[in-house]
Amino acid sequence: MTLDKFCDALNKAGCRFDFIGFDACLMATVETAVAAEPYADYLIASEETEPGVGWYYTNWLTKLSQNTSMDTVEIGKNIIDDFVTVCYKNSPSDKTTLSITDLAEFSGTVPPALTAFAAATSKLVDSDDYRIVSDARANCREFSPQNKLNQVDLIHLAKNMGTKEALALADALSGAVKYNRTSRSMTNSYGLSIYFPYQKLSGVSSMLSVYQSIGMDESYGDCIKDFASIVSAGQVAPASSGNSGTGSLLGALLGEYGGALSGGSASDGLDVASLLTSFLSDGDFASIIGGRSTEWVDRDLIKRNAERIANTTLAPDRLVYTVKNGQEVLALTEEEWGLVQTIELNVFYDDGEGFIDLGLDNVYTFNADGDLAASYDGTWLALNGHIVPYYLIDSVEDGDAYSIRGRVPAYLNGERVELILLFDDRNPYGVVAGARRVYENGETDAVMRGLIALRDGDTLDFLCDYYDYDGNYQASYMMGDRFVVDGEIEISNVAIEDNVSLASFRLTDIYGNAYWTPTFTN
Structure with missing residues (x-):
């Protein structure tokens, strides 16, 4: 069931819940909180996939039956503590997360902070500071990464970004998450994740549609469109330069040398920039993105940044080994390694x-x-x-x-x-x-x-x-x-x-x- 259908079902139910809990995988998201807020006071859910044993209902239901006026946060703590403890006993190698979020506080503090964060992040993306966002995303706690769902811990992402807007968002989220517990290996999991596309862009269009249905902040939708647009252009640039085989697995196995990180000469960058601009007019982004719908791609944003994108992708003469002190090494500049x-x-x-x-x-x-x-x-x-x-x-x-x-x-x-x-x-x-x-x-x-x-x-x-x-x-x-x-x-x-x-x-x-x-x- 998608979140928009989840919202519709809750709306038709015509009642408000003390808490909505998901004994399911990957549901502790900002998007879920936005969808559930009109219908519940609290959200209990997991950022990561849940181990097969699921919640341990015996203890918390017994305690609730003994004290039916128990505070909801206390109920949530009992659910979370039992879940993490029992999961560790049954499958100690599994990753475990569970949190309880105050949806009233969330709705009052997080949306304005998210709006400011999104606007500031979009400005970084549309500038020479794109790498700040890319590095923050690449080094962020991601959930079920092998499935490329693009769900990352939002507090960790915000802390990685380090802007004043990002840190304010992290504070707002930390206040709304009333209790969070994880298995020992689940560092940098603070209670709520969010969709932030990077490895796989084919789901952007469908997620934007869901955002519209659930009333997600519009500026955040614009933010991920901006970031994904630049990522897609960065993936177009090597192919548009005519060096699509350079630095490829095929080239490596055949012993072909060439392809590099960094922009090479200024003329090289300008040539690639012009080719990228040409692709915007005639090319098919669906072949890069892997999805049918590409209306969200911001071509004007890409045109403004074409030269910068070209200067931070491949040049054909740098990915080669040199011999230093009798050893073959790959020697790149500090700036070039910064792109890796x-x-x-x-x-x-x-x-x-x-x-x-x-x-x-x-x-x-x-x-x-x-x-x-x-x-x-x-x-x-x-x-x-x-x-x-x-x-x-x-x-x-x-x-x-x-x-x-x-x-x-x-x-x-x-x-x-x-x-x-x-x-x-x-x-x-x-x-x-x-x-x-x-x-x-x-x-x-x-x-x-x-x-x-x-x-x-x-x-x-x-x-x-x-x-x-x-x-x-x-x-x-x-x-x-x-x-x-x-x-x-x-x-x-x-x-x-x-x-x-x-x-x-x-x-x-x-x-x-x-x-x-x-x-x-x-």
């Missing part, structure tokens, strides 16, 4: 007929000069000694506490899943937290609740992407022999057989573009 938001190691195994993609991990080293070393130790992640494809999901640090999650594509007893691996300060060598079902072929956009526990006797067939020697994707194939679960699964790093492997770094820029460096061996 993530670095991931991408390793490929040569099986004699093509390349098996072993995945992406956050493994890399900078030398004392600030250069990225073109080296790795020749090992890859393995389960019980068997190398498997592994892809980083997210990595969060908060003081001494840290949490790293990754996924392993597989079939569990014939069903398509991803194994979720967790590394944190309590499990430094990692644990297999469970399996999450993957919905294929557009079966549904829903996010599965909780993880499937692995049991002895379960069968696992690991899935890898395969490329031929021309760098063309062929298909996804089963990798290795069938794996039968028998006791606890050990995670380790294993040397790749005969050192037959190639590695490349995937760099992601401030527009969400991914570029691969030339390949190297260990």
Whole structure:
């Protein structure tokens, strides 16, 4: 049920609730609060996906039956405390969040603060300070990131932005959220998330339609349109420059050099800017965005910023290795590194007929000069000694506490899943937290609740992407022999057989573009 239908149902019910609680995933959002506020005093919901056990109803209902005049916030605290405690006992590796928000206070303080935040953010986007917004978004706590839902913690986003309007919004939200509790690994989760598109832009149009239906602040809708418009233009710019193969995975596998971060010469930037402006007239943004509706794209905004966008994307001569002190390194300027938001190691195994993609991990080293070393130790992640494809999901640090999650594509007893691996300060060598079902072929956009526990006797067939020697994707194939679960699964790093492997770094820029460096061996 979409939020506009949720609003309609509550309106037809004709009553007001003490609280509306969602024993469901990903519902502690500003949008949900806006939709629920006319019909309830409080909202109880989770920012993250909920573990399969859900709420523990026994205790809080018993306490309520013993004191029916209990304050609503106290009821909420009981629900939240029991939920987090019981979830940890049943599935300690699962991420858990639950909060209670005072909707009356929310409606009085958050909308004006959100309006000011949105207006200030739009000004940053329409200026040389776009990177402030992009970096804040890229480094923000995101929920269910593997599903690219674009839901981020709004307080964390605001704190990352650091503007006076953003900090005022964070204060207003903190006041409205009366109680919030999370599992230990869920740092920077403060109680309410919001839709802020970045990795996937195809949902912008439908979300704007929902915003209109529920009465969401119009200036915030304009803000995300502005940001998404610049992101989409930043993704158009490399292709419009004629260097679409530069810095690509295909180019890396074929050993092609070229492609860079930064603007190159001024003439290069102006050329790309003119090409981008031309694309605005004749190009199809749907091919970039991935959605049918592109009316929200602000072409005037893009035209005003075309030169700046061009000067902060690819130049064809910088993504190359140089040798310093006998070591190959990627040496970029401080300004150029400032355009890079993530670095991931991408390793490929040569099986004699093509390349098996072993995945992406956050493994890399900078030398004392600030250069990225073109080296790795020749090992890859393995389960019980068997190398498997592994892809980083997210990595969060908060003081001494840290949490790293990754996924392993597989079939569990014939069903398509991803194994979720967790590394944190309590499990430094990692644990297999469970399996999450993957919905294929557009079966549904829903996010599965909780993880499937692995049991002895379960069968696992690991899935890898395969490329031929021309760098063309062929298909996804089963990798290795069938794996039968028998006791606890050990995670380790294993040397790749005969050192037959190639590695490349995937760099992601401030527009969400991914570029691969030339390949190297260990």
